[in-house]
Amino acid sequence: MSSPILQLNGLAKSFGGIEVFRNIDLEVNAGDRIAILGASGSGKSTLLRCVNVLETPNSGEIAVDGKTVGSKQRSGALKYTERELCTLRQKVGMVFQQFNLFPHMTVANNVAEGLKVVKGIASDKARGRAVSELQRVGLAEKADEFPSRLSGGQKQRVAIARALAMDPEILLFDEPTSALDPALVGEVLSVIEQLANEGRTMLLVTHEIGFAYHMATRIVFLAEGGIYETGTPDDVLKNPKRPLTQQFLADHQRFHF
Amino acid sequence: MYNWDFLPVLSESGLLLAGFRNTLILTATALTGGLAVGLLLALARLSHRRLLSLPAGIVIEVFRTTPPLVQLFWFYFGLPIILSVEMTPFLAAALTFTIQSGAFFAEIFRAGIVSIEKGQWEAARVIGMTHSQLMRRIILPQAVKRMFPSMMERSIELMKTTTLVATVSYADLLYEANELAQKTFRPLEVYTVVALIYFISITFISFLAARLEGRFARSGEMTR
Numbered sequence: 001m002s003s004p005i006l007q008l009n010g011l012a013k014s015f016g017g018i019e020v021f022r023n024i025d026l027e028v029n030a031g032d033r034i035a036i037l038g039a040s041g042s043g044k045s046t047l048l049r050c051v052n053v054l055e056t057p058n059s060g061e062i063a064v065d066g067k068t069v070g071s072k073q074r075s076g077a078l079k080y081t082e083r084e085l086c087t088l089r090q091k092v093g094m095v096f097q098q099f100n101l102f103p104h105m106t107v108a109n110n111v112a113e114g115l116k117v118v119k120g121i122a123s124d125k126a127r128g129r130a131v132s133e134l135q136r137v138g139l140a141e142k143a144d145e146f147p148s149r150l151s152g153g154q155k156q157r158v159a160i161a162r163a164l165a166m167d168p169e170i171l172l173f174d175e176p177t178s179a180l181d182p183a184l185v186g187e188v189l190s191v192i193e194q195l196a197n198e199g200r201t202m203l204l205v206t207h208e209i210g211f212a213y214h215m216a217t218r219i220v221f222l223a224e225g226g227i228y229e230t231g232t233p234d235d236v237l238k239n240p241k242r243p244l245t246q247q248f249l250a251d252h253q254r255f256h257f
Numbered sequence: 258m259y260n261w262d263f264l265p266v267l268s269e270s271g272l273l274l275a276g277f278r279n280t281l282i283l284t285a286t287a288l289t290g291g292l293a294v295g296l297l298l299a300l301a302r303l304s305h306r307r308l309l310s311l312p313a314g315i316v317i318e319v320f321r322t323t324p325p326l327v328q329l330f331w332f333y334f335g336l337p338i339i340l341s342v343e344m345t346p347f348l349a350a351a352l353t354f355t356i357q358s359g360a361f362f363a364e365i366f367r368a369g370i371v372s373i374e375k376g377q378w379e380a381a382r383v384i385g386m387t388h389s390q391l392m393r394r395i396i397l398p399q400a401v402k403r404m405f406p407s408m409m410e411r412s413i414e415l416m417k418t419t420t421l422v423a424t425v426s427y428a429d430l431l432y433e434a435n436e437l438a439q440k441t442f443r444p445l446e447v448y449t450v451v452a453l454i455y456f457i458s459i460t461f462i463s464f465l466a467a468r469l470e471g472r473f474a475r476s477g478e479m480t481r
Contacts, residue, residue, distance in 0.1 A: 114386070117394055
């Protein structure tokens with residue numbers, strides 16, 4: 001068996017003495033789709049942001065393709081050089097809740113930017129690749145618009161195309177539909193579902209529990225500063241074993257009809 | 258009733274034009290140098306390394322809090338004594354106004370850079386950009402558009418402040434005007450013409466700037 005694409009060993013993070021989580025172990029293999037659920041403040045987004053070191057973990061290790069990122073300091077904490085982080089982040093793509101498109105660039109240039117600047121690909125080739133990624137998310141005809149002219153759902157699809165263009169091994173989705181009008185959620189979830197069907201590896205933080213159930217291969221439920229319950233969607237979402245998971249799901253189903 | 262007579266002034270207008278030319282040369286030099294110094298000072302001040310941020314902060318504060326005339330005298334009369342270098346009026350003036358406007362530009366750059374949303378920095382980082390790539394490609398292009406009005410304001414201020422160089426005998430517009438006023442005994446006319454030259458050229462520059470700003474606004478930056 002090949003080694004996991006991503007491994008988190010004993011990851012811990014606190015902000016100014018307030019602990020978000022400790023001792024998180026997680027193994028992600030190629031093709032895994034892991035949905036991270038939990039109450040707000042349970043550290044879902046922080047955990048995701050530690051994976052590509054947008055937040056620096058206080059302790060613990062991140063290993064990509066079996067190689068630990070960063071080097072040990074005398075204090076025991078890991079130190080990450082800029083070069084290591086740039087390499088890591090090319091392997092780990094990310095999509096944000098707030099899209100964060102570059103407003104001063106056209107849609108095609110948003111997608112091509114990383115190819116040109118980070119990968120050093122010539123601009124005409126980069127544009128070709130950008131347009132084909134835009135086709136994948138159904139927005140090729142918007143290539144020369146500026147982001148301000150797009151709807152929220154379209155912006156998020158462009159953001160997904162931007163992440164895909166870098167050929168990441170893993171995609172991180174940080175509440176990708178939470179900033180959208182309910183009517184626009186569907187188009188973004190369809191794109192993510194399509195990526196799932198292609199067998200892409202992804203970590204998804206979401207409040208769309210129904211979507212997590214259908215799409216994930218595994219659920220990670222965070223509570224009490226750690227992984228509280230994990231397993232297949234059927235195990236965790238249909239037959240939760242522990243009280244906080246049960247409580248969380250009950251709260252979410254209160255207004256079902 | 259004062260009897261206006263512009264004829265003596267106009268017949269010597271070559272003198273004023275030569276002065277105006279020198280004013281433009283000095284302003285352009287200080288502006289170019291000041292923008293470069295300002296960007297470097299801003300980046301240094303924003304650095305996490307105290308070895309960079311502290312000296313940058315000191316330079317900025319010293320030049321923002323002392324009168325430009327004092328700085329000019331210091332560079333013109335003081336520096337040659339300390340360093341035993343030859344100092345020309347132009348060199349002293351160019352140095353003073355480059356660093357002085359650099360200090361002000363630094364604060365404008367800094368404000369513009371920190372005004373860019375956190376999400377933009379993160380979006381650039383997660384596609385693997387280095388700090389200098391993200392500054393050059395993502396942050397500065399957006400920041401410069403936001404800074405542009407303050408930059409223009411400061412540049413106009415700079416052009417007017419350069420009149421101080423007349424005190425160290427650099428032959429700028431005001432210096433030549435002083436000469437001409439003594440020669441013709443027509444100070445009222447001379448300074449009226451000088452004021453008009455500043456008024457017209459700065460109004461013209463402001464007009465160009467406003468048009469440029471309009472172009473920026475159209476290129477999709479202003480809304481998110």
